[in-house]
Amino acid sequence: MATDFQRRVWEALRLIPEGRVTSYGEIAKYLGTKAVRAVGTAVGKNPYAPQVPCHRVVRTDGRIGRYSGEGGVARKIALLKKEGVYVRKGRIESFDSLLYRFEDQQVTRSEGS
DNA sequence: AGCGTGACGAACT
DNA sequence: TAGTTCGCCACGC
Numbered sequence: 372m373a374t375d376f377q378r379r380v381w382e383a384l385r386l387i388p389e390g391r392v393t394s395y396g397e398i399a400k401y402l403g404t405k406a407v408r409a410v411g412t413a414v415g416k417n418p419y420a421p422q423v424p425c426h427r428v429v430r431t432d433g434r435i436g437r438y439s440g441e442g443g444v445a446r447k448i449a450l451l452k453k454e455g456v457y458v459r460k461g462r463i464e465s466f467d468s469l470l471y472r473f474e475d476q477q478v479t480r481s482e483g484s
Numbered sequence: 485a486g487c488g489t490g491a492c493g494a495a496c497t
Numbered sequence: 498t499a500g501t502t503c504g505c506c507a508c509g510c
Binding site: 394395396399406407408409410411412413414415416417425428429430431432435436437438439440444447 | 489490491492493494
């Protein structure tokens with residue numbers, strides 16, 4: 372049985388578009404918590420992988436992080452590659468532009484100059 | 485109820 | 498620039 376916190380994390384995962392990645396920190400921010408470590412733990416316990424795209428979650432510095440599913444990190448990299456997200460030496464290529472922020476959904480951002 | 489652990493992150497050295 | 502330390506909070510024992 373999952374906790375409510377974990378379900379919220381897994382729901383956040385569903386919001387990540389294919390071909391994009393996000394970070395544990397972004398998810399924590401989205402959930403309004405500072406418990407970024409707890410987020411990582413929750414993602415790792417995701418029983419719906421890879422149906423729920425837990426592989427699209429990487430570290431803030433652009434590194435892959437870990438993967439508890441079958442195949443481990445190699446599998447995570449392979450899944451990303453299928454979506455057009457390439458990994459070089461454990462790091463996401465063009466990480467900055469691929470990083471998905473949940474606020475991207477708000478299109479009408481005024482982008483204050 | 486307290487303690488240790490962890491798919492992390494940012495600061496420090 | 499790289500490696501280490503500390504902080505964070507949810508969870509299992």
